[in-house]
Amino acid sequence: MEVSFLYAPICPFAQRTWILLKKLKVPFKEVIIELGKDNKEPWFLELNPLGKVPVLRVREAAAQKEAVIYESLVCNEYLNEVYAGNKLLPEYASQRALARILSTRVDSLVSVLFKLLKTNPEEDGARELLQEVRKQLQVIDDQVKLSEGPFLFGKSWTLADIAYIPFVERVSIVLSQFFKKDIRDLGLSYFNLWLDTWEKDPEYLETKLPLDRLLPVYKKYAHEGLLKRLE
């Protein structure tokens, strides 16, 4: 089985698959995609008509030809099926359904992240958005509490944990750099336990970019009131 992983290190969606490839020790060839350029090229669009990373190109021994997989959550389900014997989701079907629901609920955190960046920190709306961030992170807090942690479904991480971590990382950066707030000060103790556990995870840490590589990306989108706070 050969795997090529097409990604951009700054992309949080691709980071989900990057973490999992590393955790599962899947040998892969990495192909770095320059966003805005390579992903607009016909050869890339032929692989993924949506023009987005991550993309996996796989060649299974049993199948005759190459297959292409994209959409981070689908890539990770594929890797779970092929390389982890489906062990990266909880034991019971209803819990597996919940893990998939949580993975899709990350989208709400993504949208609040972009709203935060577009907001004027001096206006009332900013406070409401910060409340919304807390509400989205409370989803993690509630589930970790229920499972007794440190992960969403107990003692072992699942695909749902991996779906969240790259975005929590970015929310944490935006809160600390632009809003001068520590994500750990939201009063969500089970969420803090979850984050502390991830922040010691060696494979996740290998995919975590230094602040000076991530911050310029966020500065491009940020409201000028937020940029002033960096000065």
Ligand SMILES: N[C@@H](CCC(=O)N[C@@H](CS)C(=O)NCC(=O)O)C(=O)O
């Ligand atoms: N739903 C997709 C989203 C992937 C995505 O938005 N990737 C971004 C980079 S972070 C991308 O490739 N954007 C290319 C573009 O919009 O030109 C997934 O989960 O894989």
